[in-house]
Amino acid sequence: MKREVFDDPDLVARVAAAMIGADALAAIAAHDRFTVAISVGHTPWIMLRALATEDILWAGAHVYQVE
Numbered sequence: 770m771k772r773e774v775f776d777d778p779d780l781v782a783r784v785a786a787a788m789i790g791a792d793a794l795a796a797i798a799a800h801d802r803f804t805v806a807i808s809v810g811h812t813p814w815i816m817l818r819a820l821a822t823e824d825i826l827w828a829g830a831h832v833y834q835v836e
Contacts, residue, residue, distance in 0.1 A: 782815035789816075790823030797829040804831045 775781045789805060796803035803825075807813050817832075 778812045779815060782812055783819045785816045786819035786823060789820055790825055793823070793825045793830055797826050802829045802831065804833070806833045806835045809834060809836055 773784070775784065793803040793805070807817065813834075820832075
């Protein structure tokens with residue numbers, strides 16, 4: 770696993786969305802589904818907005834918000 774540190778929460782959110790989007794595409798292509806649990810908080814909401822713009826087959830994606 771590669772660790773990256775960003776000072777800007779918006780950049781964290783965009784990078785996370787791109788990573789999750791890529792993983793979703795790969796999982797859906799291989800298994801017809803993708804499941805992810807995302808914690809609550811301000812930065813995850815920013816990331817979810819960015820994730821919504823990713824090219825994901827949403828019919829195969831399941832996103833859960835957890836505490």
